[in-house]
Amino acid sequence: MRLEQPRPSARELDVALFLDSLGVKLPLAQEREDGIELITLQSPAVSFLEAKDNRAALLCFRSSGAIYPMSLLFLRGDTEFTFCHSTLLLDSYSGNSNIAALLRQKTSEFFSGQPGKYLSGPWPRWATLVLKGQQDCRIVWNMKPTLPVAVEVFSKTVGPVPDLPLFPSVYSYNNPYVENLLEVGLPNLAGCKRALVLGTGAGLDAVCIALANNIPVDATDINPIAVANTIACARRVGKEGMVSAWVSDGFDRITQSYDTIFFEAPLAVEHQHERDPNRFDLGGRILKQVLAGLASHLNPQGALYLMSQPDISAYLPATGLKSEVRRIFVPKSAAAIHEIRHA
Ligand SMILES: C[S@@+](CC[C@H](N)C(=O)[O-])C[C@H]1O[C@@H](n2cnc3c(N)ncnc32)[C@H](O)[C@@H]1O
Incomplete structure (x- = not known):
């Protein structure tokens, strides 16, 4: 008997559209252990985020054969740099809120380290740059047309x-x-x-x-x-x-x-x-x-x-x-x- 998969939520579909527009291809599960993965992106689409060198990195977590995007990371600036992150965490994934709690925990563990740790992952030179601040560039979901x-x-x-x-x-x-x-x-x-x-x-x-x-x-x-x-x-x-x-x-x-x-x-x-x-x-x-x-x-x-x-x-x-x-x-x-x- 095939179990019905819950339909992805509207926000899950939004995240998939957003990542697809940046040219992200999430790797298939393969036999890899659960844990953090960083997927580096360098595409013309990333330039619309005004990302330095058109580069960004997608922070993901692999769990039980599925890969979940958690945050998009990039730098902005010419001489001084702002660390930008676009959180992609949702309250629930295919109706499963347990995975949401795990992803929140993994994200906060990742960011609790030294900035050098998460910046050197995508590109080693990023870890040597002096950052002047951070910017949250998330998808805005709680807004309506008011005109x-x-x-x-x-x-x-x-x-x-x-x-x-x-x-x-x-x-x-x-x-x-x-x-x-x-x-x-x-x-x-x-x-x-x-x-x-x-x-x-x-x-x-x-x-x-x-x-x-x-x-x-x-x-x-x-x-x-x-x-x-x-x-x-x-x-x-x-x-x-x-x-x-x-x-x-x-x-x-x-x-x-x-x-x-x-x-x-x-x-x-x-x-x-x-x-x-x-x-x-x-x-x-x-x-x-x-x-x-x-x-x-x-x-x-x-x-x-x-x-x-x-x-x-x-x-x-x-x-x-x-x-x-x-x-x-x-x-x-x-x-x-x-x-x-x-x-
Ligand atoms: C002022 S915004 C208007 C957006 C939208 N129509 C609205 O009402 O909110 C101008 C839009 O033109 C797009 N744009 C800029 N250059 C363009 C080009 N060469 N061809 C097509 N679209 C372009 C921008 O990406 C942006 O989305």
């Missing part, structure tokens, strides 16, 4: 507003930019058969479009962790089958054309204020690239709803598009929602 426009969509479709996870490195979904974008764009989706969200982040805009209009939504981002976050959020609201998410730099991995496209773009800046790819687009590279490729991804009557600075004339191609400012708002510096169509 009235999103709350209204949830209330009309799924009922109470659910908690939606926010993965490390992903822009927080409770922001005034997406609020204004949704307020202007959502009422204009009548007749739209399929929408695209560029720069999906945690996926709030993709989820709201899918819920409000019951249409399929494609959602892309340059950050694979944001793509994983979007899938996690779509799952939370039962729209996993309606939201397809994948990595793309602007339009480079998008082949279709759409009736409606949403893009809450990082702001085009001429000088780097601070390193933050969620908020700043140095030289307007992304904005130019997206506007240059727009005509071939927009259906004849289609529209792009774009959040950017009020004057985007320097980034628009000379011909082929017409652009109208639909709203100006001032969260910190002036921002605008543009509606852009074929000329």
